């Protein structure tokens with residue numbers, strides 16, 4: 001009798017410890033708005049997080065409409081990460097419909113934002129930066145992840161958010177953030193040297209949408225865009241002609257498709273200007289794995305190398 005009692009107490013204690021242990025070991029459910037952020041979260045969070053993206057690889061964040069399944073994804077979240085700077089205009093409605101009560105952290109917090117400037121887009125009339133499809137980009141460029149220097153601020157913000165929600169693993173997150181930041185800085189340093197070798201007359205390129213301004217700032221490359229900030233507004237015939245003239249006058253040598261945009265217009269411009277088409281650039285979404293650009297760091301390396309390949313004499 002006593003024996004049985006001791007056994008059951010023993011079992012109870014053992015069960016209690018097991019339950020506690022498994023509760024702690026359960027990974028944090030972190031939901032990010034798009035694939036690039038989700039990869040950064042995975043790099044910092046390691047096996048302590050399950051990282052999910054609402055907008056997956058190869059998908060255009062600008063034309064995104066939340067589905068009912070996205071509300072379910074949000075309901076399971078312990079933490080939500082977004083870019084911020086009006087990149088996710090659809091988010092407040094989704095948070096509301098999901099009844100999500102947890103933290104929503106903006107990864108872009110603390111980064112000096114680049115204002116959209118009209119003179120950098122000779123072919124594109126920019127009055128419609130605020131488009132009306134619910135993808136309001138605002139007057140500041142949200143694509144700050146395209147700078148390897150700014151990405152280090154993203155990593156810091158992500159680490160701080162993970163530590164706040166899961167302080168027990170703070171040492172783990174801090175160490176991983178430190179290693180990841182070092183890898184990002186190394187690639188940045190390499191690109192500073194590589195892009196310094198590009199001659200002045202080769203420093204202008206054309207892409208589909210205005211996503212590479214921060215990349216351009218970092219390595220002194222001018223990016224002209226066809227579809228503006230929102231990846232939506234098609235240029236008028238007059239704007240297109242203006243861009244083609246500008247490219248001819250300035251001997252622009254390279255055009256780049258993006259993984260999220262239709263190539264048709266760029267192909268037409270390439271025919272008319274004899275500029276060559278480079279490898280596709282990854283702007284707002286990662287490549288589907290397995291692919292060199294299926295992680296953030298891999299994507300930045302891919303983009304940099306594609307640009308260097310096209311611009312180096």
Ligand SMILES: [Zn+2]
Pocket residue numbers: 062143209210211229230231283284
């Ligand atoms: Zn974009």
